[in-house]
Amino acid sequence: MAQVIVVTSGKGGVGKTTSSAAFATGLAQRGKKTVVIDFDVGLRNLDLIMGVERRVVFDIVNVIQGEAKLNQALIRDKRVDGLCILPASQTRDKDALTREGVQGIIEELSKEFDYILCDSPAGIEKGALLALYFADAAVVVTNPEVSSVRDSDRILGVLQSKSKRAEEGKEPVKQHLLLTRYDPARVERGEMLKLDDVLEILAIPLLGVIPESESVLKASNSGNPVILDSESPAGQAYADAVARFLGEEKPHRFIEAEKKKGFFGRLFGGRAA
Amino acid sequence: MSWLNFFRTRRDEAAAGSNANLAKDRLQVIISHERVSRTREDFLPKMQQELVAVVTRYVAVDPDKVQVNLERGADLSTLAIEIELPGPKGKLT
Numbered sequence: 001m002a003q004v005i006v007v008t009s010g011k012g013g014v015g016k017t018t019s020s021a022a023f024a025t026g027l028a029q030r031g032k033k034t035v036v037i038d039f040d041v042g043l044r045n046l047d048l049i050m051g052v053e054r055r056v057v058f059d060i061v062n063v064i065q066g067e068a069k070l071n072q073a074l075i076r077d078k079r080v081d082g083l084c085i086l087p088a089s090q091t092r093d094k095d096a097l098t099r100e101g102v103q104g105i106i107e108e109l110s111k112e113f114d115y116i117l118c119d120s121p122a123g124i125e126k127g128a129l130l131a132l133y134f135a136d137a138a139v140v141v142t143n144p145e146v147s148s149v150r151d152s153d154r155i156l157g158v159l160q161s162k163s164k165r166a167e168e169g170k171e172p173v174k175q176h177l178l179l180t181r182y183d184p185a186r187v188e189r190g191e192m193l194k195l196d197d198v199l200e201i202l203a204i205p206l207l208g209v210i211p212e213s214e215s216v217l218k219a220s221n222s223g224n225p226v227i228l229d230s231e232s233p234a235g236q237a238y239a240d241a242v243a244r245f246l247g248e249e250k251p252h253r254f255i256e257a258e259k260k261k262g263f264f265g266r267l268f269g270g271r272a273a
Numbered sequence: 274m275s276w277l278n279f280f281r282t283r284r285d286e287a288a289a290g291s292n293a294n295l296a297k298d299r300l301q302v303i304i305s306h307e308r309v310s311r312t313r314e315d316f317l318p319k320m321q322q323e324l325v326a327v328v329t330r331y332v333a334v335d336p337d338k339v340q341v342n343l344e345r346g347a348d349l350s351t352l353a354i355e356i357e358l359p360g361p362k363g364k365l366t
Contacts, residue, residue: 145296146296146299146300149300149304150300150303150304150307153304153307153308154307157307157308157311161311187293190291190292190293190294191291191292191293192293193293193296193297193300194293194297197293197296197297200297201297201300201301201304
């Protein structure tokens with residue numbers, strides 16, 4: 001049986017798709033057969049972040065409506081073995097997704113894959129509810145910013161009441177916090193919410209802190225999940241988060257501001273990647 | 274002493290009164306209220322309607338002259354309902 005993981009946040013633009021792409025790639029790099037599904041019907045973007053946009057033929061709605069076989073719609077990643085992408089539809093509206101349809105897809109994927117990642121759309125409407133409904137675990141992507149933290153708390157409430165596990169009274173969806181776009185220098189200056197503050201408010205276990213990093217935009221520009229950039233702080237932070245998800249102990253990095261560079265450091269150091 | 278403040282500002286800002294702490298305090302208050310209303314319905318709108326209904330049993334009240342102010346706090350919330358009652362010259366309907 002595959003484990004179903006939803007990557008969600010409530011608020012848009014906090015890094016769900018970037019995190020889904022990185023996380024799925026990271027799991028596959030560690031030998032886990034992984035499929036990542038884009039649930040953002042009408043506004044698909046996972047294909048672009050994964051760099052497979054020119055290979056999309058069929059999508060999740062085609063499969064649900066019986067116009068294509070699941071295997072025809074799955075796009076196999078050429079960089080990492082055992083990684084597949086199931087794109088969202090760009091032209092249909094989100095009502096084309098049905099719970100029965102999604103259930104059928106997840107059941108079929110369960111036979112072949114170890115992990116099924118569901119990249120949720122923003123909001124708490126149908127698409128987002130379907131993305132989290134079948135989840136065993138949730139990665140809640142949050143920015144250190146008031147509206148994002150509030151929306152994350154709201155989505156935690158939804159996970160606790162509207163997921164399949166909640167409805168059936170089973171063990172609750174395992175919740176993980178992924179704090180993204182963290183800027184330790186601004187935290188030190190008292191301009192940005194601290195990691196500890198966010199943890200205190202949301203009160204769920206921390207999976208990782210992804211520092212604000214130029215490499216994230218570079219990665220999306222080129223269609224390579226940022227985790228493949230193993231030199232970059234964001235790539236390393238995602239790799240750590242994946243390792244923690246799989247049960248490894250990894251100390252948290254990138255949560256303290258870098259020491260000010262000395263004269264020579266400034267002369268030869270260049271900018272942070 | 275004011276020249277001393279010049280040196281103090283930055284460090285003080287990074288301490289208790291910082292911008293980030295303001296964010297934290299605001300979040301803690303609103304989220305604790307929202308968590309409560311997840312499990313039970315927010316009774317304040319209904320209570321306000323009922324209170325106004327009681328008053329209208331005795332006095333004719335212009336619905337436009339009812340002001341409701343709600344302030345959600347960490348330890349207590351205040352609901353202030355200001356109902357403008359017509360004076361003795363006012364016509365009862």
